[in-house]
Amino acid sequence: MKNEPSGSLTERVIRAEILAKTLYHVPDASNMVKLDAMENPYGLPASIRAQLGAYLAEVTLNRYPIPTYRVLKQKICHQFGIPSKYDVILGNGSDELISMLSVACAKPHAIILAPVPTFVMYAVSAQLAGVQFVGVPLQADLRLDLPAMFEAIELHRPSVLYLANPNNPTGNWIPEEQIIQLIKAMADIGLVVVDEAYHPFAPGSMMPRLPEFANLVVMRTVSKMGLAGLRLGYMSASPALLAEFEKVRPPYNVNVLTEAAMGFLLDHMSLFHAQAQQIRAERSVLISDLKKLSDAHTNLFVYPSEANFLLIKISDSLINAEQVFNQLIEHKILVKNVSRTHVLLADCLRVTVSTPAENQLFIQVLCNILCAHPTK
Numbered sequence: 001m002k003n004e005p006s007g008s009l010t011e012r013v014i015r016a017e018i019l020a021k022t023l024y025h026v027p028d029a030s031n032m033v034k035l036d037a038m039e040n041p042y043g044l045p046a047s048i049r050a051q052l053g054a055y056l057a058e059v060t061l062n063r064y065p066i067p068t069y070r071v072l073k074q075k076i077c078h079q080f081g082i083p084s085k086y087d088v089i090l091g092n093g094s095d096e097l098i099s100m101l102s103v104a105c106a107k108p109h110a111i112i113l114a115p116v117p118t119f120v121m122y123a124v125s126a127q128l129a130g131v132q133f134v135g136v137p138l139q140a141d142l143r144l145d146l147p148a149m150f151e152a153i154e155l156h157r158p159s160v161l162y163l164a165n166p167n168n169p170t171g172n173w174i175p176e177e178q179i180i181q182l183i184k185a186m187a188d189i190g191l192v193v194v195d196e197a198y199h200p201f202a203p204g205s206m207m208p209r210l211p212e213f214a215n216l217v218v219m220r221t222v223s224k225m226g227l228a229g230l231r232l233g234y235m236s237a238s239p240a241l242l243a244e245f246e247k248v249r250p251p252y253n254v255n256v257l258t259e260a261a262m263g264f265l266l267d268h269m270s271l272f273h274a275q276a277q278q279i280r281a282e283r284s285v286l287i288s289d290l291k292k293l294s295d296a297h298t299n300l301f302v303y304p305s306e307a308n309f310l311l312i313k314i315s316d317s318l319i320n321a322e323q324v325f326n327q328l329i330e331h332k333i334l335v336k337n338v339s340r341t342h343v344l345l346a347d348c349l350r351v352t353v354s355t356p357a358e359n360q361l362f363i364q365v366l367c368n369i370l371c372a373h374p375t376k
């Protein structure tokens with residue numbers, strides 16, 4: 001006798017962990033000053049846009065991409081300092097690289113480890129691949145808790161350890177010697193994936209040190225340097241590891257327009273270096289302006305950041321981070337409210353460093369919001 005179907009169609013077909021999930025929410029940002037997503041506020045100059053347009057007009061849209069992406073990868077290796085004899089694998093954003101890693105490492109009982117709070121996609125993509133994610137809390141000052149990391153590595157023996165450096169959403173920079181200690185601790189256990197999404201704004205990189213460590217993987221994206229819309233990430237590791245990751249990559253994952261645009265723009269990198277330089281300078285200005293504001297309001301704290309965003313903590317008895325966030329929205333300024341994403345981020349907002357004018361506007365509005373509730 002046939003079993004009666006039970007539950008709804010979605011309940012019968014869709015995995016329970018998917019049914020239980022909530023959709024990744026991206027707020028409507030139309031007409032807003034957008035300080036929520038670490039985008040570079042500077043577009044391309046008109047002359048470059050015109051040349052790029054003419055270049056893209058020649059792309060053969062009726063053909064599939066050549067799935068080796070050999071020419072683009074060679075250019076990336078050359079321009080972004082990939083060690084000689086090392087190659088890269090390309091992803092549709094580094095989000096896709098993270099998901100390839102999860103799928104490639106999804107053995108039964110495998111564990112993916114990361115300090116938390118960190119970039120949410122490590123946990124999300126582990127979960128989608130059916131792999132258990134374990135988060136090791138940062139210290140209260142949001143720096144890495146190294147002893148807790150070693151303990152968790154011994155206890156869980158993870159297949160993959162993710163280290164976003166600088167970390168999102170904290171902006172914290174993990175010193176190189178700590179990363180090396182962790183790579184060594186993981187040597188006979190699993191991979192250490194250093195996610196350098198904020199490399200253009202950061203003081204260093206593990207990329208040159210790849211040849212020293214068989215279990216080191218370095219991942220980057222062009223999103224934060226000014227090309228978030230292109231959706232292109234690249235990742236390097238030993239040839240043996242890359243060969244396996246390649247088997248998981250959908251053959252045509254990077255579309256021909258992205259491939260061509262990146263190929264073209266790699267010949268104009270000085271433009272992006274100059275913009276990154278300007279954003280780093282603006283970061284210092286924004287930090288000192290926020291510190292001035294915090295002198296008037298003891299309950300505002302700015303965490304150190306080596307990325308193109310700042311994490312600020314509002315511990316005011318009269319107004320909380322969520323209320324500040326909502327009042328900023330009323331003034332058409334969108335930041336990221338991370339205050340309810342992790343206990344260590346209670347009262348915290350994440351703010352992208354933007355143009356001088358937008359940063360000034362943010363400071364002005366924040367000042368008005370906080371001054372309406374004097375605490376000192």
Ligand SMILES: *Cc1c(COP(=O)(O)O)cnc(C)c1O
Pocket residue numbers: 092093094095096119164167168195197220221222223228231232233
């Ligand atoms: C933004 C970000 C990414 C995602 O990059 P895409 O290439 O845009 O997918 C990856 N890692 C970290 C830490 C990020 O902050």
